[in-house]
Amino acid sequence: MRDDYIKEAQKVITDPNILINVVSRRVKQLKSGSEPTVESLEKLALEDIALLEIIKGNVTYELFAPHSEQE
Numbered sequence: 048m049r050d051d052y053i054k055e056a057q058k059v060i061t062d063p064n065i066l067i068n069v070v071s072r073r074v075k076q077l078k079s080g081s082e083p084t085v086e087s088l089e090k091l092a093l094e095d096i097a098l099l100e101i102i103k104g105n106v107t108y109e110l111f112a113p114h115s116e117q118e
Contacts, residue, residue: 073097
């Protein structure tokens with residue numbers, strides 16, 4: 048993975064654990080045939096494509112908040 052992409056993506060998703068999970072899930076989607084939402088003139092690894100998508104705001108995430116029993 049490119050260090051410059053990681054640093055830029057960390058500005059968007061500041062929690063490293065969440066960033067790793069988002070990249071991992073997006074890479075799985077790309078491997079399964081999902082089309083990248085960004086174009087590059089160079090050949091990028093799937094991880095770099097996922098990071099670039101996060102940087103561009105094309106990939107977002109939502110934290111799961113379980114409902115408590117009292118609600």
